[in-house]
Amino acid sequence: MxxxxxxxxxxxxxxxxxxxxITQRSEARAMLKYGLYxxxxxxxxxxxxxxxxxxxxx
Amino acid sequence: xxxASAAPVVVKNxxxxxxxxxxxxxxxxxxxxxxxxKRWVRGLLVFASVAVLFVCGLAMGGKVYSPNAGDxxxxxxxxxxxxxxxxxxxSRIAGWGQLPVQITxxxxxxxxxxxxxxxxxxxxxxxxxxxxxxxx
Numbered sequence: 001m002x003x004x005x006x007x008x009x010x011x012x013x014x015x016x017x018x019x020x021x022i023t024q025r026s027e028a029r030a031m032l033k034y035g036l037y038x039x040x041x042x043x044x045x046x047x048x049x050x051x052x053x054x055x056x057x058x
Numbered sequence: 059x060x061x062a063s064a065a066p067v068v069v070k071n072x073x074x075x076x077x078x079x080x081x082x083x084x085x086x087x088x089x090x091x092x093x094x095x096k097r098w099v100r101g102l103l104v105f106a107s108v109a110v111l112f113v114c115g116l117a118m119g120g121k122v123y124s125p126n127a128g129d130x131x132x133x134x135x136x137x138x139x140x141x142x143x144x145x146x147x148x149s150r151i152a153g154w155g156q157l158p159v160q161i162t163x164x165x166x167x168x169x170x171x172x173x174x175x176x177x178x179x180x181x182x183x184x185x186x187x188x189x190x191x192x193x194x
Contacts, residue, residue, distance in 0.1 A: 001117035001163075008166050011114055012173070015107040019177040022100050023184040026194040 013042035077189035084182030091185025120167025122155030141175025
């Protein structure tokens with residue numbers, strides 16, 4: 001299976017965020033909020049790190 | 059696992075055997091520990107997440123580590139893979155993930171498989187804590 005790096009990030013982020021949400025919180029609403037928080041951190045963090053690496057390479 | 063959002067539930071006489079059963083079930087089959095505690099949605103979500111990560115890792119050409127006593131990263135990779143015991147044994151029996159990693163995406167796949175195992179460890183411990191009454 002050939003996937004782009006960003007697709008790999010999205011698959012990874014969704015799966016890890018679901019498990020983090022379930023295991024780190026007790027209430028359904030808190031699980032959802034924490035899962036979304038983790039997902040956004042993964043994706044935004046990856047994009048930010050990518051830009052840093054691109055700037056270093058220049 | 060202790061949580062930040064709610065106070066722990068205190069159970070006077072927790073069934074320790076049942077708690078270890080939930081851990082063992084969750085270790086062998088992703089999400090099964092939650093099914094032990096009748097948390098059906100959590101069980102299905104954990105199963106789907108761990109299985110998707112593991113299968114995508116294999117499909118990307120990721121490597122499944124063998125038991126080894128060599129490089130420290132190989133040993134840790136094996137321990138991570140072992141976290142999803144059922145999927146690990148299945149892939150070893152079927153011979154999946156035995157090809158050498160030659161492209162970047164395959165290296166990502168190797169990490170997917172290790173992380174799937176580590177997530178399953180966390181979920182199994184969480185199911186154990188629910189059975190002990192430390193978490194709702």
